[in-house]
Amino acid sequence: MFFLSDMLNKKLNLPKPAEALPGRDKPIPTAAKHFVSKRPLKGPYPEGLEMALFGLGCFWGAERMFWQMDGVWITAAGYAGGITPNPTYQETCTGLTGHAEVVLVVFDPKIVSYTDLLKAFWENHDPTQGMRQGNDVGTTYRSAIYTFGEVQHQAAIASRDVYQASLRGAGHDKITTEIAPAPEFYFAEEEHQQYLAKNPYGYCALKGTGVSCAMPEETART
Numbered sequence: 001m002f003f004l005s006d007m008l009n010k011k012l013n014l015p016k017p018a019e020a021l022p023g024r025d026k027p028i029p030t031a032a033k034h035f036v037s038k039r040p041l042k043g044p045y046p047e048g049l050e051m052a053l054f055g056l057g058c059f060w061g062a063e064r065m066f067w068q069m070d071g072v073w074i075t076a077a078g079y080a081g082g083i084t085p086n087p088t089y090q091e092t093c094t095g096l097t098g099h100a101e102v103v104l105v106v107f108d109p110k111i112v113s114y115t116d117l118l119k120a121f122w123e124n125h126d127p128t129q130g131m132r133q134g135n136d137v138g139t140t141y142r143s144a145i146y147t148f149g150e151v152q153h154q155a156a157i158a159s160r161d162v163y164q165a166s167l168r169g170a171g172h173d174k175i176t177t178e179i180a181p182a183p184e185f186y187f188a189e190e191e192h193q194q195y196l197a198k199n200p201y202g203y204c205a206l207k208g209t210g211v212s213c214a215m216p217e218e219t220a221r222t
Helices: 004-012 059-067 089-091 114-123 148-170
Strands: 050-056 072-080 100-107 145-149 177-180
Touching: 004 148, 050 059, 050 114, 059 072, 059 114, 100 114, 100 145, 114 148, 145 148, 148 177
Parallel strands: 145 177
Antiparallel strands: 050 100, 050 145, 072 100
8 A cells, every 4th residue: 555655646746856767868759740730740840930838638639629729830749847858658657757748839820829829728628736637647747838938938927827816716726837938848659649630539638627718918919
């Protein structure tokens, strides 16, 4: 019984550098092209596009939500926010890499704003659950916004504060979403890229609180 409790505790707490798995020097193999759009997964991306990085639980359903949005050029499932370089899926699931499952979103700001992406992020998961999303338990499933530049960072914070007020009014707990400058993004294995396009009836844990996010006017443009 102690062993089970100890293992659960490790999955609910980020590892210290000395506890993290060593990883590897080279990136793990992944897909060359996006399964849906057929565009190069790793780019180069067209000039004028911007990037965003979100963690909202299992990346299978989260990625599908974003690739279905108008103005999104490409999406990719991956890992970010941890210690272990070039981690594998199996390694992240141990909780000993420190990474969250995340989705890289490359978008055209002339068609879809960063604010639109933030609204979709907040409304399609429960950002109050700490190191979990529903039945998915562990640090890898934590809520996170990793920002590219100060404008995105301030927009993320402003949207969080506004949504927190809405959640509090609906009886929900405090938002636990991590908001930080974007760390290195590691592409997940090919099997995880656009998983629900390849497996339409596969597992999707994406579920919001039912509380609408009325975005603050000052974040309307990035």
